[in-house]
Amino acid sequence: MKPYPPLGVLYICSHLRKKGFAVEVFDSTFSSKEDLFHVLRQGPPSILGVYANLMTRSNVIEILKEAKLCGWQTIVGGPEPGAYPDEYLDAGADIVVKGEGELTLEEILRARRADSESALDAIDGIVFRTPDGKTVQTGPRALIRELDAQPWPARDAIDTARYVSTWRQHHGQGSVSIITARGCPYHCRWCSHEVFGKTHRRRDPSSVADELAWLVDHYHPDMAWIADDVFTIHHGWLNRYAAELKSRNLRLPFECISRADRLNSQVADTLAEIGCFRVWIGSESGSQKILDAMERGVTVEQVQDAVAQCKSRGIQTGIFLMWGYEGEELDDVEATIHHVKKTNPDVFLTTVSYPIKGTQYFSEVANRVEAFRPWSVSSDRDLKIKGRHSRRFYGFADQLLKAEVELARLSTTRSTDASAVASIQVKIAECRRNLHGAASEIEV
Numbered sequence: 001m002k003p004y005p006p007l008g009v010l011y012i013c014s015h016l017r018k019k020g021f022a023v024e025v026f027d028s029t030f031s032s033k034e035d036l037f038h039v040l041r042q043g044p045p046s047i048l049g050v051y052a053n054l055m056t057r058s059n060v061i062e063i064l065k066e067a068k069l070c071g072w073q074t075i076v077g078g079p080e081p082g083a084y085p086d087e088y089l090d091a092g093a094d095i096v097v098k099g100e101g102e103l104t105l106e107e108i109l110r111a112r113r114a115d116s117e118s119a120l121d122a123i124d125g126i127v128f129r130t131p132d133g134k135t136v137q138t139g140p141r142a143l144i145r146e147l148d149a150q151p152w153p154a155r156d157a158i159d160t161a162r163y164v165s166t167w168r169q170h171h172g173q174g175s176v177s178i179i180t181a182r183g184c185p186y187h188c189r190w191c192s193h194e195v196f197g198k199t200h201r202r203r204d205p206s207s208v209a210d211e212l213a214w215l216v217d218h219y220h221p222d223m224a225w226i227a228d229d230v231f232t233i234h235h236g237w238l239n240r241y242a243a244e245l246k247s248r249n250l251r252l253p254f255e256c257i258s259r260a261d262r263l264n265s266q267v268a269d270t271l272a273e274i275g276c277f278r279v280w281i282g283s284e285s286g287s288q289k290i291l292d293a294m295e296r297g298v299t300v301e302q303v304q305d306a307v308a309q310c311k312s313r314g315i316q317t318g319i320f321l322m323w324g325y326e327g328e329e330l331d332d333v334e335a336t337i338h339h340v341k342k343t344n345p346d347v348f349l350t351t352v353s354y355p356i357k358g359t360q361y362f363s364e365v366a367n368r369v370e371a372f373r374p375w376s377v378s379s380d381r382d383l384k385i386k387g388r389h390s391r392r393f394y395g396f397a398d399q400l401l402k403a404e405v406e407l408a409r410l411s412t413t414r415s416t417d418a419s420a421v422a423s424i425q426v427k428i429a430e431c432r433r434n435l436h437g438a439a440s441e442i443e444v
């Protein structure tokens with residue numbers, strides 16, 4: 001119940017509409033697969049584009065199958081299909097789009113309009129099969145040169161107001177989302193760069209401020225989420241954006257994601273000034289050895305400092321942590337626990353690392369990766385990495401982390417209840433025993 005509109009699809013929609021194509025968006029957030037199938041069956045069949053990421057794979061495959069049965073031509077895009085083109089073609093996609101979708105789809109639709117089958121060869125950024133079953137992958141799609149020349153996402157193509165009201169109904173505050181940039185130039189080995197590569201393009205700060213003002217006028221939100229990979233990456237841009245907001249007297253509370261090395265006291269001041277109430281930071285591990293193995297490009301101390309800078313300005317902090325990266329052993333788990341206690345963010349979220357196809361991490365563990373279930377009904381999250389600690393081990397690590405942080409927080413409150421402390425201490429001892437006991441369990 002914290003839904004956000006699919007901005008990538010809405011960007012494609014506004015682009016194609018501007019170029020004169022008739023586009024409708026079926027938004028699955030407030031709908032069901034049956035509703036979609038009803039639309040597909042009703043027809044008349046035309047061209048269906050489907051967004052896929054690693055979590056939506058099995059649903060997308062069902063949709064492709066149904067669409068083919070009803071006579072639709074199918075195109076699939078988003079961050080996952082480019083990493084598995086053959087599998088998506090086998091599953092019923094006529095064309096897999098790699099990278100940004102706007103220009104590629106425009107060219108595909110033009111070719112379809114001209115009924116020119118052979119023209120597909122000349123379209124960059126796609127994978128398709130010839131009538132004799134040969135897979136063809138065309139050249140790489142160049143990135144859109146000027147983001148500011150693109151229309152804003154077609155929020156009118158879906159029921160955007162319902163997203164805001166759903167937020168308000170469940171959390172007391174209505175939220176909208178907005179993107180100020182595309183792509184992340186950093187090299188973290190586990191991160192998927194399938195769509196934008198390791199590039200970074202920013203929008204003009206005045207255009208972003210205009211879009212935010214428009215969102216406020218149209219949807220009356222109480223807050224916003226900036227869905228960039230690293231919102232504070234460019235400090236000069238941030239200052240210009242802050243000036244644009246000030247000149248419009250616009251201050252909508254927002255949350256965003258950043259990197260510890262792109263946050264400092266001045267950035268934290270600016271964030272607080274323009275309404276940032278929460279920053280999410282990828283912390284990943286409290287062990288420098290593991291951060292270096294990830295090529296994260298950040299130190300443990302930078303994370304601690306960035307969280308402190310934000311907290312001292314009243315900005316809440318959330319950190320992401322990852323268990324089970326290559327080389328992580330008991331000492332590293334303990335280092336992470338120590339780090340989270342010392343950093344004391346408002347929220348911390350943990351995941352057991354999983355190799356996303358197309359990343360350096362995936363290549364590194366590829367010869368040890370095994371799927372539990374067939375590709376079409378699983379995701380890269382389900383991949384087993386042979387030789388790594390067991391799922392149970394990471395479960396105990398998680399329990400220990402939570403118990404240790406709870407104790408650390410209890411000790412800082414004035415009226416500490418001695419019996420509560422004693423019971424957490426017992427729990428910590430048990431978690432640590434379990435963790436050490438499971439240290440020899442290896443995924444086989």
Ligand code: B12
Nearest residue numbers: 004005008049050051053054055077078079097100101192
């Ligand atoms: C915002 C976001 C979220 C939000 C999504 C809310 C929303 N509805 O927008 C939340 C927090 C919910 C989320 C969750 C998850 N996310 Co996320 N998320 C992002 C993020 C930061 C921005 C997405 C975005 O708006 N991008 C901007 C638009 C313009 O780009 P785009 O969506 O990719 O669209 C372009 C192309 O892909 C293409 N395209 C898109 N759709 C289509 C359709 C067709 C037919 C065609 C031809 C082309 C096409 O054209 C678009 C315009 O150029 C991306 C990273 C990123 N910067 O993209 C990660 C990202 C998409 N997330 C990712 C992951 C792994 C997840 C989770 C699995 C995390 C988890 N462990 O739970 C979950 C999955 C949730 C789910 N069920 O889908 C990965 C996906 C990797 C992969 N290979 O699939 C990404 C790429 C991050 C990363 N670098 O690893 N995420």
